[in-house]
Amino acid sequence: MMAGFLKPTEGTIEMLGYEPTQVDELRSRVGVLPQDAVLPPTERVGEFLVHMARLQDIPKEKAEEAARGVLAEVDGREWWSVKCASLSHGMAKRVQLAQALLGEPEIVLLDEPTAGLDPRVAYEVRQLVKTRKGRCTMIVSSHNLQELEEICDSAAILDRGRVVASGSISQLTNASEEVHVKIAPPLTRGEGAYRGGAPPVPLAQIRELPMVKRAEFDDERMELVVYFERGSVDAETVISHVLWVLLNAQVRISGVSKGRGLEQRVMELT
Amino acid sequence: MNPLSEVWLILQRELLRNFRSVKGIVLALLALLGGSGAAMLLVKFQQFKRTQLPDITPEHMKELREQALAQVYDPETAKQLSSSPEVLYVVLMLTVWLTPLLIVFLGFDNVSSELQHKAVRYWTVRTRRGSYFIGKVLGLFATVSLITLSMHVLIWVVCIARGEASAGETFAWGARFWATSLPMSAAWCAVATLVGSLFRQPVLALLMICVAFFSLWFLWAVGLAANVEGLAYVYPNYYDKLLLSSKAWTAAGGVAACLGFTVIGVGGGTLIFARRDV
Structure with a gap:
């Protein structure tokens, strides 16, 4: 429609102040x-x-x-x-x-x-x-x-022809408010294997970090989500502190991401 | 950019596209071979007439032709046409009756194939839809006109070489006959592009153009059989009668009628094309 190929069934579209068919x-x-x-x-x-x-x-x-x-x-x-x-x-x-x-x-x-x-x-x-x-x-x-x-830089999520969310990618994915850490299963054999089951995620220690607002661990998805105050600290600082705590507790990490990913956001919204 | 420049650019592209495509080359060759074959047959027939009917003088032959032509045209036009080289007149008739066929095969996919594969989208973001449509009609018309011109020129050469008529006479009558076929070709091109542009599948477009052309011919035939002249007006080839008239006003009427067809085809096609999704 923005290129003028299709006609809108209702409403109007303007590109640079003109109809797409101009x-x-x-x-x-x-x-x-x-x-x-x-x-x-x-x-x-x-x-x-x-x-x-x-x-x-x-x-x-x-x-x-x-x-x-x-x-x-x-x-x-x-x-x-x-x-x-x-x-x-x-x-x-x-x-x-x-x-x-x-x-x-x-x-x-x-x-x-x-x-x-x-x-x-x-x-x-x-x-x-x-x-x-x-x-x-x-x-x-x-x-x-x-x-x-x-x-x-920015995105708009459409569901059945309606905009359900729009904004910068970091806003949409909450990249400046939460950090996701994927925890790997512990090694069970060989050198470095953890004796006595999986090491516990030190949730209490993470929650005590000054910049952390809230922290949750999903056992099923093996994912730690750390929430922090937007604007008061950047995601990179939070990641550094959280990883430090996790590594000290011998927790194996398989991935880290800022925010929840656009895909997850779209799944939530549509 | 003004619409004329847009039309000119699209027309140039259409000409190149048509004459480079296998379909265009084959159709042009077939038209040329068909035309020259017909010319050779006619020349043989003339020879046959001269040898088998030696008693008939050229004047008497002209008289006979005039009587035959008077069945279709008004007496004055029949008299004028009877002095034209017979070969050229027959070639005009061949052109008038075969051009719609050439237009069907050349033009059925000029819009529909670009709609089918959405290539049209490269143009509609750059040109007015009307310019695109008019460019397509003119491109088809120019291609058909050039093919028929080459066919006519070939026959002029045969006509002069075989001594059927003098060079001056051949060019004068030849040019007039070719020019006579142009308004009718324009009308057919407009109708073909209008009908073809309504469909996304070229095969369907081909079928529907054939149906449209046949319907117009059928109405003309019914009009003739039932003596309802009004029905014959819907058939563009009907106007050759007017276009060949010796009276300027009548000929102008023929041109106007064919132009009317063209304007309706182009105008209607442009309106529909401008409103449709591509």
Whole structure:
């Protein structure tokens, strides 16, 4: 809807003060990477990008330069003369991303940018998105919540078409209010094995730490959750103190995270 | 960017796309082969007439042609057309009747395939929906016109080489006949793109364009059989009668009628396309 592909059944949408269908006003100001849009198979990558650039009102003499620029940005310099039909899924996705970046748009809409990509290409696409930070606003629509947590500053969680939560990633995940520590099962054999069952999590000691507001241990999930006052101390300081106590008590740790993770938050809200 | 520039860019792309696609090349070759084959047959027929009917003078032959043409056209137009090289007139008729077929096969997927694979989304964020649609219609029209022109030029060459008519006569009549086919082609292109753009599956678009074209032809045929001239007006090829008229006003009426078809097709298609989800 933000790209003007679909009409809203009710309400209105504005992009930079205009309706998404006001193409002339939004030309070159909004770039879009549609999720399932196939590149025209008979066209060569270079001529497709030049055609797109020309439609964005980039002058003829600069269109090729702009097209080559975005293609280089997605690491596809050598694909200029390749037919779109010959591109692999990952290459095609990067060309699609390149067309979205043409003309230095103010807003870039990315619809499931890494869906169906192999891990390496997905990683490269994420890095690419990160490199654009500060140059434009990128709006990513994705079901990959770990990815969103990694590349986004803010998020809005939608459930059946309604926004159920929105804010910065740290707000949404409570990253500045709680720390999660995954406790590993104790070693039962060999050197360093703990005699007499699992070492108890020193919950009382943790609760006594000055910055800790509350601490809970979930036996089933083997997870320690430590709550602290937002703003009075940072998560890193809390983690250092909690880990110190746990290590002194010979507790084995398998993971530490700030907040509860976007995935967990989405599960709670939807 | 003004809409005209958008249309121009899309038209250029369509031309390139059509002439580079296997389908476009095959259809162009078939049209050329068909046209030149027909021309050769006609020339053979002319030779046959000359050798088998030596008693008939050219003047008498012209008279016979005039009488035959008067069955379709007004007497003045029939008289004028009877002096045209016969080969060129027959090729015009072939063009008029075969162009809709060429348009069906060239144009059935020009919007529907981009809707099916959502490639249209690359354009709709950059161009007005109306420009996209008009560009598609004009692209198809330009492709068809160039294919028919090459077919006509080939036949002009055959006509001159075989001495059927002088070069001046051939070019004058040839250009007029080719130009006559253009308004009708434009009308068919608009109707085909309008119908084709309503469907996301190219196969369905192909089927529905065929149904639409056949329906128009059927109404025309019923109109002729039942002597209800009003029904025949819905068929763009009906207007060749007016377009070939020796009277300027009548010919202009034919152009206006075909343009009316084109405007309705393009206008309706643009309105629907602008309101639909892509």
